[in-house]
Amino acid sequence: MLRSLLHGFQDLVYPPLCIQCRSSPLDDRPFAGLCPDCIRRIPLNNPPFCVTCGRHQDETYPPPRCRHCREQPPAFDFAWGACRFTPYVRGLLHQFKFRQRTYLRHAFVARMLDYAAHYNLDIDQFDAVVPMPLAPARQRERGYNQALLLAEPLARRFGKPLWRKVIVKSRMTAPQSSLGRKERFTNVRGAFRINPSERISGANILIIDDLLTTGATAASAAHAAKSAGAGTVAVLTLAIA
Numbered sequence: 001m002l003r004s005l006l007h008g009f010q011d012l013v014y015p016p017l018c019i020q021c022r023s024s025p026l027d028d029r030p031f032a033g034l035c036p037d038c039i040r041r042i043p044l045n046n047p048p049f050c051v052t053c054g055r056h057q058d059e060t061y062p063p064p065r066c067r068h069c070r071e072q073p074p075a076f077d078f079a080w081g082a083c084r085f086t087p088y089v090r091g092l093l094h095q096f097k098f099r100q101r102t103y104l105r106h107a108f109v110a111r112m113l114d115y116a117a118h119y120n121l122d123i124d125q126f127d128a129v130v131p132m133p134l135a136p137a138r139q140r141e142r143g144y145n146q147a148l149l150l151a152e153p154l155a156r157r158f159g160k161p162l163w164r165k166v167i168v169k170s171r172m173t174a175p176q177s178s179l180g181r182k183e184r185f186t187n188v189r190g191a192f193r194i195n196p197s198e199r200i201s202g203a204n205i206l207i208i209d210d211l212l213t214t215g216a217t218a219a220s221a222a223h224a225a226k227s228a229g230a231g232t233v234a235v236l237t238l239a240i241a
């Protein structure tokens with residue numbers, strides 16, 4: 001929190017520069033951290049897509065489903081990953097999640113909206129936008145939930161209600177990035193529950209997160225939502241690895 005205040009203060013004192021190329025003067029509001037050129041360098045995911053997890057497939061690979069989704073169908077109905085998880089995107093996400101550069105959300109949301117428009121995503125089918133929750137202890141430590149920072153403006157732009165607390169993280173889990181593929185599924189199994197005061201039964205929801213890698217976290221959250229009677233459960237992430 002203090003660090004984000006300091007960043008905010010620096011932005012008032014100095015004319016904000018692009019944190020990536022340091023040269024282009026930025027006059028955009030709200031401050032997105034990146035100049036328009038560096039925002040465009042966040043590479044949109046490109047087809048052919050696996051119809052289930054949204055991952056780019058090699059042309060030679062038979063669509064519509066990737067090997068992972070055929071071998072182990074995820075609990076969510078489908079996922080959309082807006083951008084490829086290149087080293088550039090990985091670096092930006094690190095700044096966003098661990099260096100308090102929350103203003104990057106404006107750049108990320110811009111790219112997610114570019115993706116939604118470019119591939120004509122059917123957003124109308126959803127009743128609500130739902131952020132992937134963090135464990136309360138993790139959120140206290142970080143000061144914010146990065147998925148909520150993305151979900152808020154997206155819900156506004158999509159014209160959908162934001163259901164902040166319908167899915168809750170019921171226990172702390174080890175960081176997924178520290179684990180192998182199989183361990184990731186075990187790590188998050190049963191880690192989510194549905195807030196009983198929310199009416200998720202019969203609702204079609206779009207879960208927002210920053211990154212989809214194995215899809216284990218999304219699948220676990222989707223499993224909780226489906227068990228509580230949710231209809232379509234889909235996922236939209238900034239990046240897909």
Ligand SMILES: [Zn+2]
Binds near residue numbers: 035
């Ligand atoms: Zn730049």
Ligand SMILES: [Zn+2]
Binds near residue numbers: 065066070
């Ligand atoms: Zn797939």
